[in-house]
Amino acid sequence: MYQRIFGVTLSLLAFTPTANSQSNKPLKWKECDPPSPYPNVQCAKHPVPYDWGSGLSQYTAMSVMRVKSRTEKPKGTIFLPSGPKRSGTRLLKQYLGENSSAAMELLDEYHIMGLDVRGISDQSPIKCNATRWNRRVPSMPKNLTQYNRMQQHWRKIAEECREMTGELLFDHMDTSTIGQDIENVRYNNWELPPKNRKMHMIGLSWGAQIGLAYVEKISAYMGNIVLDGITDHTQGPIGTIMAESAAFETTLKHFFDWCRAESSCALHSQPNLEHFFTELASKAENKPITAPNCKQDAGEHSCRPNVNLEEMMLNVQKYLASGPPGWSFLAESLLDASEGDASALSAHWFTCETDPTSTWASLLTGCQDWIPARDFLELLGTQRTLRILSPLTRGYTQSFLYYSRCISWPRKQKRVQNGQRPLLQEGKSIKPLLLVTSALDPISSAQGAISLRAQIPQAVLVYTNKTGHESYGARGDLTYIVNSVFRTDSFPQDGSVYQT
Known part of the structure; x- marks a missing residue:
């Protein structure tokens, strides 16, 4: 089934940047622009290669915001990765603006960092032809004529976006590449001693997929990882x-x-x-x-x-x-x-x-x-x-x-760059992590989390008996349990169901 998807050998990909890489520099924290109204908030711009596999010295940038821990010696940094439709820095600002936000309780022991990945950061925006994008073409064509029109429409949009954005960014927007970007930020967070530079993460929705893209490639630097509202990228x-x-x-x-x-x-x-x-x-x-x-x-x-x-x-x-x-x-x-x-x-x-x-x-x-x-x-x-x-x-x-x-989408290679496939390494080699799913989620079916638990033996899966996409953040049992994972470095009982 997957052979028509990929003609590649699944292998462990190296994340360690080269010694002379421009991206192999410590994060330079400074006051945000505009300044944040909240205390202990800092921002940084961090360069990452467009193409991690090419060795070319051409870079795009990520926007990073962090809230410093209340303690002088934090246990580490909790990453809030963003997806294509959510800004990680905006999520962090949302938590800051909520006086009762349970996420901010973690500042007693950790820094918290929001990340705007490539294509979302104001340093590297995607650019397209707005006029053409506003034209309607049905995604469910009823006949071959409509199908051909749909193909032509999206191919033309993609070609214009590629030209306006630049082919290097356009061709490297996949989640696997974004996972490498985030690992580079972790690697270069030099203010913390090496033992406190583990990848701690709360990945929500597409951020959960970024988290999976990270842990399936590298397990050595995993800290406490929580993936909430995840879709199974291993099924067809x-x-x-x-x-x-x-x-x-x-x-x-x-x-x-x-x-x-x-x-x-x-x-x-x-x-x-x-x-x-x-x-x-x-x-x-x-x-x-x-x-x-x-x-x-x-x-x-x-x-x-x-x-x-x-x-x-x-x-x-x-x-x-x-x-x-x-x-x-x-x-x-x-x-x-x-x-x-x-x-x-x-x-x-x-x-x-x-x-x-x-x-x-x-x-x-x-x-x-x-x-x-x-x-x-x-x-x-x-x-x-x-x-x-x-x-x-x-x-x-x-x-x-x-x-x-995406049928007629122009591709650098004939295959889909990061299409659905089995995990890049055996699930048993992935360290323990927490998967969270709600009983009724209209976007990410619980089926995805159950499937991933079956493939990752050390994964712990818990459920919330409520309706909606994502469970972490709101006051309740689930958020308390997730925070406890970061405080105690221990996981709840596998299969637990929480009412709030």
Whole structure:
């Protein structure tokens, strides 16, 4: 199965930088620009090679922010890696801004570091043609003509992004390369003694995938690693899509149950929520629903003037990810859309050559990490199957976008650079780490975490009996347990279930 994906020998990759490497220099911490309103916050820019395997002396940069520990002799640094659609420095700022943030309790023993990886950092942004990106082309083509148009559209977008961004950055946006970048930051965190320079990490969502990319290559420097909301990168493309689609469909049904039970839900009085949603989806499929509150000249807040089915489904999935605390907004948004105002479900409208939402970086990384369909018949067969198995959500997911949009993506090599494959080293050689999954996650199915636990014998998997994407951060049992891992260097009982 994997032989058509990779014609390579799986091997342990060396992370140690060369002695004369520009990236082999200590991090230079200084006051952030603009200055942080919070104490003990410092920033740095760190150069990393575009291509770790080429030996070329050409570099891009990562933006790094840390909050210094309250103790003079911290146990180490906890890394918060970012993914293509999340800034690690922004996550750290979020934790700083929450007076009750449980994450900040770890400052009693650790520094905490947020990282903006290549393509997200303002030092190395992805650049594309906004006008072309705003043109709509369906990701689920109904016939060969639409399929060919979709291929041409995304190939042209990719070619323009490559030209505007620069081929070195464009060709090296995969998660495996990002994992090497983060190892280089760890290696060059010279303020700490070597014994305290281990890789401690809380990887959330795509940050969890970055964490897996790190630990599967190198185990010697692993400290306490927690991966929350992870997708299994070792299974084939169909399995990945089916798992996410089923998770989305099931979570949506749970949302309907919540609305039936919760009188404050804007859809509480609907007699048949499944029928209501299906009718709304059909309406958006037949003709985009207007979004009267959206403006196309509002800078970072610009959004499309109307909403089609694909955009509606992807935003529903995103809003489900918050769990019940954010579901009231989703219910109101769906009710408004049924009455002709889909503004809250509108997609971003791009206005310049850089992207404040990191949507572009997400697709670049996705096309280098996930294997697309081979041809129209494979794509069509997958679409038909998804519509049968997930009739409410119709198969629209983030992983399906990569499966569809990346078919004609220009590649430096014929294969997908970091496509799905078995672990690079035997799972038994990976040191203990903690996997976290929630009972109902509309983006990262629990199936992925269970599969990875089966492949990594020393992994510990725990569950939260709640709905939503990611569990760490909110006050509750799970966050307390994760913090205890860093305080005590011990893991909870494998298979434990936490209610909060």
